[in-house]
Every structure is written in C-alpha cells, then in structure tokens.
Amino acid sequence: MEHPTHRARVEHEAHHEPTGFWRRYIFSQDHKVIALQYTITALLVGAVGMGFSWLLRLQLGFPGEFKFIQPENYLQFVTQHGMIMIVYLLTALLLGGFGNYLIPLMIGAWDMAFPFLNMLSYWTYLVSVILLFAAFFVAGGPTGAGWTLYPPQSVIEGASPGAGWGIRLMLISLAVFVAAATMGGLNYVTTVLQGRTRGMTLMRLPLSVWGIFVASVLALLAFPALFVGGVMLLLDSLAGTSFFVPTVNLFGRQLGHEGGNPILFQHLFWYFGHPEVYIVILPAMGLVSDIIANHARKPIFGYRAMIWAILAIGAISFVVWAHHMFVSGMNPYFSFWFAVSTLAVAIPSAIKTYNWLLTLWGGNLRFTTPMLFAIGFVSTFVAGGLTGLFLGNVVVNVHLTDTYFVVGHFHLVMGVSAILGIFAGLYHWFPKATGRLYNETLGKIHFWVTFIGTYLIFFPMYWLGFLGVPRRYFSFSAVESLPPSAQGLSAFITVVALIVGAAQLLFAFNLIWSALRGKKSDGNPWHATTLEWQTPTTPPPHGNWGPEEPAVYRWAYDYSVPGAPQDYIPQNVAEVPAATQKK
Amino acid sequence: MKLKAQFKRGISRALNGYGSDGSWGARGWGSDGSREFPMPATKLGLFAFLAAATVLFAMLTSAYLMQQAMSDWRPLPLPALLWLNTGLLLLSSAALEWARRSARRHLPRTSLWLLAAGVLAILFITGQLWAWQKLSAAGYFLATNPSSSFFYLLTAIHGLHVLGGLVAWGRTMTQMRQKTFAPQTQLSVELCALYWHFLLLVWLVMLLLFWLT
C-alpha cells in the first residue's frame, strides 16, 4: 500500500532534484544541507562567544592590566557570551544541526516532514543571529544585564549598559529565534512520529533520536514562555508599559513606571530557562549513548531505562524552574516543592550515568576521538551534575547561589558536557557528512587539551564559590575578606582558558582541512548498526535512500551478538542468527 | 524549475507536508506492523503547534493572574462590544464546523460555509480593533496600567493568531476553487476548523479572565 506512493514521490523528487548552485547549497530544502548550514553558522557564532569569554577572563585574571575593558564592557562580554553559547550555539547546533542531519537518516525517511518549513527555520535563525550582532552597532552597545535579562535594570536606561536599543535588539532577536526553533521543533516532532520507515518502531529508535525528539518537545513547550517574557519586556522598554517595572527611583530620578512585578519575569524566564538546559543536554546524552555503544562494541546497557530516564528528565524539567529563584523574594514556601522536584531529577540522571558506565563494562573499547570525547562527557557531566545537589537543596543554595559555585556547576554540566558531546558527534559523523576521514592525531590533541583544560577552568570555581565570591563581579579587589590566593586561582583559570581556546583552532583546522583533503572514507567506517551508516552512497544524496527506503528488522544496538559473523548487525539486515533478536 | 515555482511548491509543502498527496499520510510503524499514529503529518504538525500555542496563552494568562493580585492593579471597564465580537467568533467557528462536515459529505454548500467563516473572522478582527479604539478614547492606553497593558497584549496576540488562521483560510478557499473535494482540500478545511475551535476556546478563557477581574 505504502510503497508505490513512496516510490512515486521519490521519482518525483529525483526528477526535480535541484541542480543550480543556489537551490542546492543556499536555498536548499534537503535536511542534510540545512543541517550543515545550521552547524557552520552555530560554530561561527560560538567562536565569537568564545572570544567574549577570553576577554572577560582576561579582565578577571589580570584586573587593571587591560585598560580597554571597562565595567560596562565586561558586563556586555559576560551577557553576550552567555546568551550566544546557550541559545545561538548549543540549542541551534544540537537541534538544528544534529537534529536535522540525524533524524531522517536514523529513522529511514527521505527527508523531514516539512522541508520548506525546515529551510525557513534556518533562515529565520540566521535573521536572529544578524539581529543579535546588530546590537553591537547601536548607541550604548549590546545589553549588559546578564543573560537572564532581569528587569528592571535591563530596560531602565542608565541602570545597565545597553539598556536602550541594545536590549531591544536582543529581545527581538530572541523572539525571532523562538520562531525558528518552533518551526524546527514542529518538524522534528512530526518527522520522528510520522516519518519512520517500515519496522522502525519507537522502541527501536537510536537514543540520539530519542534525545533530540524529547528535546524538541521541550523546545515547543518551553520557548513560548521566553517569547511571552521577551515581548512583555520589550513593551516595557519601548512603550513604557509596567509589566515588570514597578515604581523605581534611579539616582534620585523618579521613573514613570507603576505596578510592575520583577519576579513575574523571573518566573517566565526560568519556566523557559530550566527546560532549556535539558533541551541542550538531552540530545548530547543521546549522541553520547550511541557513540559509546558503537566504540565499545556493546549494546547500550538498559535501553528501556535510558528512554524512561529521558522522558522523566523531560517531564520533571517543567516543574523545577523556581530553584533558580530560592532567594529571589518569591513566596518562600514554594521552595519546599522546588527543592524536592529538583533533587528528584538527580535520579534519572544518575541512572543514565550508571548505564553509560555499564555499557563500557566488558566492552572492547576503541579510543577514537569521538569515544574519548564521549567518555569525557560522562566525567564532566558527573562533575557538574553532582553539584546541582548543593544548589537544589534550598538551604545550601542560600550561601552558594550567585557565586562562582553556580558558574562552575552550569558550565560543567551543560556547557562543557554539551560541547564535549557535540565534539564527539561532529567527529563521529564527519565521515558520513563529508565522505572523508578527519585527522585522528589532531583530534586526539584537541581532546586532551579540551578535556583536561575545562576541568582545570571550571572545577576551581567551586572553591571560589565556597569562599563566597559573587559572580558577575568586574574585579574581586574590593572584596576584603578574600584570601590573596583567590586572585591567583582566578589568574590560573584565565591562563588555562586561553590555552583551551587556542586548542579549538586545531579543531577548526582539522575540520576544514579534512573536509577538503582528508582520506576518503567508506560508508560505514565505524562498523555501526544504525541506518545512517547504511545509505547507498556517502555522503547520502538528496532523498537519502535512492528508490527504496530501508526496512528495519532489529533494534539499534546489535553489537557483539554471540554467534554473529561480525561484531555488529545493521538495523536493516533481515536474517537473524540464532537467539539474537533481542527487541 | 523556476525559483518561483519551487518557492510555491515549498509553501504548499510547508502547509500540507508530504501528507498532501497521500504519500506520507499515515506512517510511523508499530511493532505489529500497524501504524502508531494514524493521521496525516500535517495534522500531527498542527497538534504540535497547538501545544506550543497553548503554552503561550497559558503563560500569558498566568502572568495576568499573578499581576492582578498586586495591590496597584486598577480594573479595566470592558467595552460591551466584546460580547458582540465573541458572538462573531462563535459563529465563525460554527460555520467552519459546518464546512468541515459538509466537505466530508461533498456537499456543494461547503464553500459557502467556508466563506461565511472567513468573513465572520474578519469582522471579529475589525470588532477587536474597534474595541481598542473605544478603550483608548476612554483614556486607557497601552501603558496606562498593567490591566490595560495586559488587555492590549492578550487581544493582540490572540488577534495575530486569528490573522495567521486567515492566511490558511485564504489558501483553503483557493484549493476549494481548484480541487473542490480532493482529500487535501478536505484536510485543509478540517485543520482550519480545528484551529478555529482552539482560538475560540482561548478567547473564551481570556474573556472570562477579563470579566472576572
């Protein structure tokens, strides 16, 4: 019933396969091209974000040495670094990049369910990026109110840097980004549910698809809150409304606002902001699960438990938001609930960690670059995630919140981990996307510097947090109770950050050089089971599969099946050696 | 193929998905070979969108509820016109429901119902604009008080959603003229109806909120 129509559509597609340069590479509706567009744009934007981190680290490590960094510049660097990395790099790269590339290939579809919407999503994202950078060219510069954009200071002119058009462009850019993410999210969700090929049941999907799928659902349900908060804040700034700004008196000047509630914005922001953390980490968890299973030559341990954990994390992520607000002045009794729900997230997260460990147990581990990054992910995820138990437990939070402890926590758990997961994924799928192999030696150097370096940067921040050093301080020199060694520690962090940043040039060079000159790769260099490695040609053509979609006969993790001729059985292989059909 | 034609096809795909020609109508396989989600991709896409829109309006209304509990909230005198507008939206939604039902049975009056629904929705938008005009004439502007700010914001966002629906409605009208009872036209009418009912529900909740506070 299905096949004739499918074939008809493919022939139709092949017939109209775009030929011109513009429609092939620029205004393409092919999910793979869109994925590469998203990936390259996000990486470039991320490089700018990393540049800001260098600048702010220079100030923190060596205060007073760099005269061109004034307090307002410092705050602008901090704000733009945070916003760029979380929204415009990690979210865009993991959903727009990996989501786009992997979903149709992994589920055996020709393309996304709505290819045009997919293209529109990328171009909308690009507009949001342009608006983001446009803020650098307006009077006052970009906003320096922190990535949380808390009112009143973010919108009262004179209260924070860039409180005029800086913040307005930021908010407009975010609203446009929400539109892009929504278009993408609709596509990913619909494609995962409706685009799966014959035999690809939900319980046979690779965990990458599960992670991206649940993250897309979270994006659909969380981003509207950012949109609402952003539009209201924009009106406060532009039209003089008082959604979030109460009667305030700035330097003796009485402003015209009346009746607003600053805490309302924090609720809206974190209702988006907390699921956002999982929007970033769930896809990374998925990629890492698949990479670990592949390079350990072992089925992922506890596949069902992994899926339940992803779903549980996704569900709980919507009821924990106010743990960012324990000392915000909200009703203190709310905190009981938010502490309980927050610590509850630790349980599915721990299960995932155990399962990664148990996947390694008894494996045959190949330490390729993606595998090294994936193992690095597990370690930094634990190092960052465990400190969430300090911050979620409300009384301990009181001392540690808004200090460097928080900075160390979220960088390790969702910054470093997510980026290590992304590196693992980029190296792992590089041969599929380009048809060439990356340079393994450069990749390994990149790993060692990045992994050890990020630990050295962010772990010491926990100690600064114990001391009580508040975050977002231009300099600690005014804090008298700090031991002098704290400044030394800060200088050490800066030096390591510069080295780690420089090591990313190796990565960029490796990527570009290998894409052009790397050794040719065959279609399945990792001997992987999942469908994307079974395409008829590499890189896969427009339409992915040629005339016939693959049919799926097994789950995604038939590695080292006893009695099988090879140590992997691809999902589309029908004949089953005895006693191996697990799922 | 010309870029323009490609663009047009793209838009039709964006709105219809691959489900439009039936090829991607209902896939997503279950373990027993049956389909896990037996509905067209477009419909599923619309459901996903409605979920996002529900969160959007839920955030707006909860913000409204939180804010109106504050001490310096001054209630807004609701223009009586809103009741008329509500009636218009109600009729519009009902007309689309009739259109959906008659499209299923291939009745010729389908396009009439569809047309009526669109005209009523346009009247609703006009009525809303008129209500704004009345409010501002009475001295309640966007920035007067949180209560008026919220009123303008909520009605504006709801109105924009109705306008977006009218774009889809316009497309469905064209489809009606070209391929009156093709499965994809039926689907378009059905999805329009679904979206209209959603917007009606949202409006009723908002109205209740304005009225109670």
Added chain:
Amino acid sequence: MQGIALAIVLVGIVLGAVLVTLSGIWWLPPLASNWGSIDTMLIITLVVTGLAFIGVNVVLAYFVFRYRVKEGQTAIFLPDQPKLEKVLLYITSLGIIVLLAPGLFVYSRFISPPREAMVVEVVGQQWTWGYRYPGGDEQLGRADPRLIGPQNPFGLDLDDPASQDDILIAPGGQLHLPVGKPVLLEIRAKDVLHSFYVPQFRIKMDAVPGLVTKLWFTPTKTGTFEVLCAELCGIGHFNMKSAVVVEGPEEFERWLKEQPTVAQTLGPR
C-alpha cells in the same frame, strides 16, 4: 595507550579535586552566625556527592583501563540487568532522601523568624546600602517609593506617627547589630534588583523594587563583616559594599542612642 592515559588522567583529576578540597585552602569563611546547620548540610552534601564523584570516575577509569581494545578481546553481549538497575535506583534514591530531608528541615527554620527578633530595614540602591531601625516603638513607619526625594531618601511617610522615631542610617553607612540577638531584615530596593549577602553569616536575599523580602539570623561573633551585593545591578555591582558591625549589647545601645531620629532630622510634617 590512549586508554591507559585516560585512566591515569581520570584518577589524577579525582585525586587533585579531593586533595585540594581537603586541604582547606579555599573553603567557607569562618562562620559568624547561628546558621551552622547550613554548613552541616553543605558538608553532608559534599560527602555524599564527593563519594559519588570519586566512585563514578574511578569505575570509569578502571573500565577504560581494563577493557581497552586488545587483540582477540570480544565484548560481552549484555543489553540489561534489571536487578542491578533496581539496586542502583534504590541506592540513588536513598542518597537523595538523606540529602533532602534534613535540608528541608533546616529550611523550615530558615524561613521562620523568632518572634523576639529585632527588625531592621535594609534598602539597596545603585550602588550602596542604607538601613533603618524602628526606634523606641519597635515599629517601622510606612514607606512608599513614590515619596522618595532628595530630603527623604527612604521614601518615609512622615504623617505616619510610627516613622517619627525611626532611625535612619543614610546610604553608605554601616549596619550595627548586637551579638547574640536574632535579627529580622526587611529588605527593599529603590531602583533595580540587588542581593544582601554576608558570606560569614551564610545568608543571602534579593532586594526587589516594589516588594519587601525577609531574612533572619543571629550574629554570634563580634567584629566587622562585609556586605556584598550578589545580584547583578549594573556597572558598580562589584563595588556595592557595606559592612555589618556586630558588637556587645551595651555598645550597640550606646551607638543607637547617638543616632538622630527621623523627627530630629527630617522633622514632623
């Protein structure tokens, strides 16, 4: 080779983290309030999470070392092991309960100020702190941000009789407190968000314009302690400081008597 190196690095990270933390070079500043229970909770959390951190990384290092790729080694086929998973689930849940239950118990005390607590108002503004004592009637007079002016930095309602004997410490002054007596801070902000933070007291609470937030503690040591701002409030955020002077009860009373009341400074209307 890579496997052995990775195992060594992982163990090295664990050793470094544990040794530096135990050395106490960078640790909590000495406690000067009643909130020793917060420190206890922090240490319990540190022990539980520390054990998990060590455990996971050491097991990871061991697996990486033991199962690194070898000639003739094949991986075992082990998709799951429900019993093991269940045991791990229970152990984790138990750990969470051990952390949560006492934490919530301490928190319930944290938000229940004792009735005899002395009330002091704290007002944050860019980039300094001001304070107000209720005076003899032990009642703070009404205040309204709309009344703030050059003569009236706290926005006091001078028609309210309760405000006449209030004692104002103008922005830039210090907060004096008697040792051993519970204090309830009522925190306001004039312009943007701030956060009142004294690391030695282990307390922190945001100052929100349009709202009064509350925080209580008992200073247990005499001395001068730094007040920091812990919520980003603009370019002077890092320099928004004040001090709490904790002194003996008699010294405190003497100091308080020397301060003029509102009636003396602003005068009755």
